[in-house]
Amino acid sequence: MKLNFRRIIAIINKEFIQIRRDPRTIALILMMPIMQLLLFGYAVSNNVDHVPTAVLNLDIGSQSRKLLSSFSNSQYFDLDYYVKSIDDVQKLVDKGAVKAGIIIPPDYSENIARGKTAQIQLVVDGTDPTTAQVILSSAGSITQVYSTEIVSQKIQTLTQGRKLSGVLDIRSRVWYNPDMDSVYFNIPGLIGIILQNITLMLTSFALVRERERGTLEQLIVTPIKKMELMIGKIVPYIIIGFVDLILAVAIGTLWFKVPITGNILLLFAFSIMFLLGALGVGLFISTISNTQLQAMQLSMFLIMPNILLSGFMFPRDAMPKVIYMLSNFIPLTYFLKVLRGIILKGVGIEYLWPEFMILVVFGVGVLVLAAGKFQKRIG
Numbered sequence: 262m263k264l265n266f267r268r269i270i271a272i273i274n275k276e277f278i279q280i281r282r283d284p285r286t287i288a289l290i291l292m293m294p295i296m297q298l299l300l301f302g303y304a305v306s307n308n309v310d311h312v313p314t315a316v317l318n319l320d321i322g323s324q325s326r327k328l329l330s331s332f333s334n335s336q337y338f339d340l341d342y343y344v345k346s347i348d349d350v351q352k353l354v355d356k357g358a359v360k361a362g363i364i365i366p367p368d369y370s371e372n373i374a375r376g377k378t379a380q381i382q383l384v385v386d387g388t389d390p391t392t393a394q395v396i397l398s399s400a401g402s403i404t405q406v407y408s409t410e411i412v413s414q415k416i417q418t419l420t421q422g423r424k425l426s427g428v429l430d431i432r433s434r435v436w437y438n439p440d441m442d443s444v445y446f447n448i449p450g451l452i453g454i455i456l457q458n459i460t461l462m463l464t465s466f467a468l469v470r471e472r473e474r475g476t477l478e479q480l481i482v483t484p485i486k487k488m489e490l491m492i493g494k495i496v497p498y499i500i501i502g503f504v505d506l507i508l509a510v511a512i513g514t515l516w517f518k519v520p521i522t523g524n525i526l527l528l529f530a531f532s533i534m535f536l537l538g539a540l541g542v543g544l545f546i547s548t549i550s551n552t553q554l555q556a557m558q559l560s561m562f563l564i565m566p567n568i569l570l571s572g573f574m575f576p577r578d579a580m581p582k583v584i585y586m587l588s589n590f591i592p593l594t595y596f597l598k599v600l601r602g603i604i605l606k607g608v609g610i611e612y613l614w615p616e617f618m619i620l621v622v623f624g625v626g627v628l629v630l631a632a633g634k635f636q637k638r639i640g
Contacts, residue, residue, distance in 0.1 A: 270493075289459065468544070
């Protein structure tokens, strides 16, 4: 089939003119990536720190003050309230003024001095289980370090300062995200979500919008071939998707300070493959929808499972086995692995070629299916 590139360029120009005349589409293209990155970048975070905390210290010894210093010197707890009774702690928790309460009994320092087990009580607001788990984990780490220091001091005293051998020394290193900042995990995922949502939604309106306006029939009676019309409809959204990709990457690196440690050209190559698949799905939706409302509903029907099952919001390893198997059929799952691999780990094609092949097969397959449906619909 011989294609006339002048006619294709004419369709591309027509599509851009329609986009330029629609303020909602322009807002979607430009504002959606920025708003999603800013909102999700700050709001979707597993980092829980500066937890407002109440303190009930019934001990008058120095050890309780040292323990509280360990809590206040960490970034996790803000000791905002010092109260006089357990009822005061409960009132603060009930009205949401604090998320945790530290209760130190009267014999705390005395028990430590005698070498006995000293207990404290940590009260946590469990209405938000995620925050509660982080608070418990952080408090456990602080008390563990403090206990180790006490034991070390006693050992030094008993051995009169002699250094003991054979003591276990664990030195941990966290690769790729040393501060374990959830932004490093979320931003690459957001780039994939934005790329999928914008291209899928915009393309799903491409054909049905022409049909509603009555301009599709005018295009069909012209000498334009069906393949030329389809290419002319798709190319503008490939360009738009690429622009949004650059915008999202720029915000992620410049605003959120998430560095790209891998090859940026490889990132763009994978993104093009993913774009083709998203465009194919959008075009398929556009061919089976009769109205823009139907196209919107079908797009959302596909977008939500992709977000929930791809590993963007919830770890796939924690999913039930059946749901985990279903997530293997979602292309976004593989694209998120690629994004995090290139941006955070800096890995190359030698590690990511299986994901590349899956994205290629899906992208080409869906695009061919959509093209066949497209030509039947306008035929």
